[in-house]
Amino acid sequence: MQDNQESIKKVSGMYQEWFLDYASYVILERAIPSIYDGLKPVQRRILHSMRELEDGRYNKVANIVGNTMKYHPHGDMAISDAMVQIGQKELLIDMQGNWGNTYTGDRAAASRYIEARLTKFALEVVYNPKTTKWQPSYDGRNKEPVDLPIKFPLLLAQGVEGIAVGLSTKILPHNFIELIDASIAHLRGKKFQVFPDFLTAGSIDVSDYNDGLRGGKVRIRAKISQEDKTILKITEIPFGTTTGSLIDSVLKANDKGKIKIKKIEDNTAAEVEILIHLVPGSSTDKTIDALYAFTDCEISVSPNACVITDQTPEFLTVTEILTHNTNNTVKLLKSELEIELNELQEQWHFSSLERIFIENRIYHDIEEEETWEGVISAIDKGLKPYIAHLIRPVTEEDITRLTEIRIKRISKFDLDKAQQFIESLEEKIENVRHHLANLIDYAVEYFKSLKVKYGKGKERKTEIRTFDTIDASKVAVANTRFYVDREEGFIGTSLKKDEFLFECSDIDDIIVFRADGSMIVSKVETKTFVGKGIIHIGIWHKNDKRTIYNMIYRDGKNGPAYQKRFAVTGITRDKEYDLTAGNKGSEVLYFTANPNGEAQVVSVILKTHQRIKKLKFDLDFADLTIKGRASKGNLVTKYPVKKVELKEEGVSTLAPRQIWFDPEVKRLNADGLGILLGSFKGDDKILTINKKGEAKLVSFELSNRFDEELEIIEKWKPNKPISCVYYDADKDKYFVKRFVLEDTLSPQTFFGLEDDKSSVKVISTDYLPVIELIFPKIKGIDKEPEVINLEEFITIKGIKAQGNQLTTYKVKHINVLEPLPFEEIEEIEEEIEDDQQPTLFDRIEEDSNDENSDSE
Template identity: 60%
Template structure:
């Protein structure tokens, strides 16, 4: 009961209340900070998460040159790591699979197949020689107490190498993640040397699984960047593809599962997949009959894990805080840290040498000047120290520091046996060696950058062999999924009722298609729309035309004749539909009420037909039947109203004669950066292509091949010598090296075969045979470089060196001496050759 008296502690209690939301905020921040700093994100100094650092420290403590069971390493690490053995085991296996810091023995699993490592009690490890050289130095290590205070562990290891970028790291913290991709060992060393020389660098990741990668959007490893990584796929034959390397982050198992899943969904048609992976990755993909290998490769990239996208996010701990940095900045930091550590080591060594020289000098003075005899009559320890100090007094000015009592005490500890056997010559020799080493250390300190460069070069020489780049840097083209998807559905239409879809099997069949295709529908009232294909969809009655819609298809041209409901005039138009909003209704006509289509065709190559127009019998026109050629109409955009065909009523329009394309040939270009054809003006123009035109391709391995000009074609651009529009009248001039006879040959021939997509070998079958020059110029010229020292390069006309023969002929031998190489000289006109005296 309140009796009116004040409660003395009431206000104080109110002020001491701690709200739950505040407690939660503080606890959550503490927890997230702990996870970020102590578990998930690596330190920039050594590139390690705490568990990895503790593993490497424990391995060094155990190291005696022999292998240790991983189970024992886990037990040793648990003295420093308070999170249990499972996390230590996983981190140890992860480090071992990177094949850099740990020398492994036993079954450590396979990152390519996804197979796990054997149990820790069965596998063994020890620090690699590389790790011992770059990771450890107790004198330059900053130490801290372990979690229970019983041991000392490194705050960070003094790493003299950009280890973080070499190994890569991935971690998920609370509200934060990091993903630093691995980079090539030798390229990192070269880049560090370039930085020390003041040059700019550009780093690209390199993955242990190899593959192909497009780094055009890498963004130096920062957030927002993206890398596209592809499997390396080869065409074994027209029915079989071989996957030789896989994208980083995938395994052969997951890759095969993704291929089977895409096949089950009908995106790609295959017969079977066989995994032959052993020492090297090899996955056989057997294609279904009728499948194009080039289209199948694109489909594998579009619908399976044969292509993956990786988003880097370089976040590291700097000064106890997470920080987002570019890989170039990380490399710059690690390179400077290496220089600083090398400087510390040199300074420590200099101090050690100075101390050794000082004591050697003291020892020599003490013995040669017989100062030890001065202490024979001393009766106290203090007097011993004083007498030795007095004996050294004349020489103190020559030492680099003051002589302390500790130094004098060390002199008193010299044994009589050593004094009696003292050899001044050996002492001089020892001091000379120490002085030479000290001079070298001083020189290295004065030229620290050169010393660091030499250190990096030594690392590369000792450990760089076998660490060449595995991932090939490429530029990828964008694959349109709809264009490479296998036709896994059939399109049907019910024109009267207005339904389309792939479940209307009792209705009119239109075409084969994919279940990701868009469908365009034109109706009698002049409206049209694009919709996603479905099993059954209502689009409106009186359907005139239905077909698969290809966005930005400039070859598809629609020809239409319609009645304008407002004026009654009959209009004609030719138009394209390049891009439109899905499920939105558009008008072929001007949109007036009562408008309708009288005639409509869809022409995939811009054909323009001739039609006969019949006017009504009641019309006042003198000529009631006349022909109209659509070729007289310009092709315009979909919104154009068209031109007046007639102002009189039209009874009907009928086709008179099929037309031909009015678009001209298809302008095809070859982009040698990706080995693909395109119509986007990228790369070199191959020409204008019509109908059955072909492309001629000649490769360095001695094969020539005729192909069509489908944009899905793939060409081995690294092996390609010549690609151009095929002209059967042109003569091929080739110079090749014959591996059987170790001789050079020249030959001239015409293409006599007509089979498409089949390679023909026109040189000898020896493995070392190759083509150096291939040209279709009328008078090609070559430059021959001879192997003799001092010999000049000489020009020759190929057309006068060999006569025209069949493509299987061996050709003429080049009896010109010992040839080092042959190259094609830029085309020169006949008049220019005459001026140069080449005729």
């Protein structure tokens, strides 16, 4: 009875054992790659099987899959899918037939219709049976590699993704050439850094890559360009997406009202081409931002570098993986050299024995011997006087090989040729020993040779750049109508029978002011109660310092009146704020919201009072300093106010806005990042000139985008001329022109030659630009360089003018010199006295006890 009890196992214990066994199997044998060769077991078995079948010709993939099944204990579909994934990485497998499309996500044809063979790169770096460790296959009938002796950081080049039990791995692919350069840098003891690179191109922000370790992330964007005013073109897509999934995300964003498009076309074939047709009047810049914010045109990927090291999963950085792979390559190269050295020495040893055996006619010594032992003994005795210089003792096996030499070979033996062959072996031995003594230099040359032989066409495809942060609320299309029920105190998108206010986005925040001097900010909802006595409702943006609220209120039921100007930059949603002094019965007498800091002049009319002679006086809000929303304000009057009337619309009291251009993200900002373009107000514009010969004036809206062709960006001054030197290939002449732009937002072309050889040589916005012409030798004689002041050389003409010929001589090069000094007349702005000029950045005084605690 006791024995029976001891044999009983709890079900929970059995499940625990089985689960651990299953988890270990999935981790080690299916999902996670080895750090040594960077391959999962199925990938390793496919490559081993392909090497078995390799004869230089293409093999049907179905045949390769069938041969692999004797090593891989899973179905043929798993093998063929894994093989297609290897092939689509365009490194190890030379493909023929329809292997699918990584852009569109189309699947490969059936394995019986497509063919494959190993690439020359794979044959050189992946295989060497002499340095391969072997193990029995799953059924014991065959042998398979434990790891393939790959002499290259293949894991980082191809990337890998896998989900096991309890853990996963995601290693992004990196650039072939950059990995080789990094390996060389490591061998030289230098620091290195590598970043992901994708066959689908696009652009990538690696600011938070964290060296590929868990917790890091990269942002990947499609390449979007403006085809014309109503068409955007996508030519590169983010890694991990397809044209189909990207288009679906765009259509879904359109259906939700995040963006507005007319239609979308997919013209993808060998290259990606997706055309997005916009509705008339749409902003292309804002739509591009919205595509990045709401669709798969921008995705975020979190790497997770998990690998198998000595039968144990381990989380490493990309730097650690590359270091390990490079060191392993050196180890494998050393093993190959040692094997080669041993083989050469053995070859030298027997060649020397053979020469001694034939040259000294030792084979005659065995003519009288009748036994095998006698033959061996006779040859051994005959060799002894001549073998002192050999590198190892002569064995019975060596003597046996000598007896196997044919008579024909002995009769035709050439001592000179034999000696030359031995000397060539000695040179090879010396060369291998030199490589072993200078192993690091040998490894560096090995990596350099890989770069030369296989690096062509493997340049970086994905552009590394810093992305701008897009505020979704600023680029979301106004996709819903917003209403108010003033009588009951409700706001929302579902109150369609009540008063319509404006169109907004469903991710906007709404700010509400009430007659009792209170304020609240809430998200856009279908219906929200905000209280009665609503006097103003608007869309609120966090950190908006340019919207200034002007207010006059009565403090308490019979208290004095105060006036204040304030901005609302930070709040806690759905929290009520009191904008008055806090006494019960307070009431707002006058209120305006001013998106550009406008300050009105108002008339204050007092109630009749025996002590007051003047019952009406004017107030100018421009005289008031902008303070925090919690400030009490300035006293207007201690007498009762009958009403406040608008007397004069105000103008902005905010200082001109300083705008910077950040060349890293190609965007404007007001945060001091990049190059200061100047102070802007009103209708001021920015001048941009690209490399194609097109000038364009744009507003200073921060949502504007600028492409990679940008050559010049600065604040536009209407009377400042632009100078251009260009080469006309058809006429084989250089021309120079100077012109000013018209005040229009349409592009203005000043260089219209479209042949490949014509080009713009110099573009300058200096008042007095100076260039230097360098000439080639004329009949062997040097011609002195010529310095030209372009302002004196040509007057200002129309933008379409051909211009003047620059020189009659051939030009070798044009240098742009420092411009001549020019005293520019600054625009004189009407000044306001210091105590009457409330500027935005100098005068907003936030209440520290309120703003800091409430800011999100």
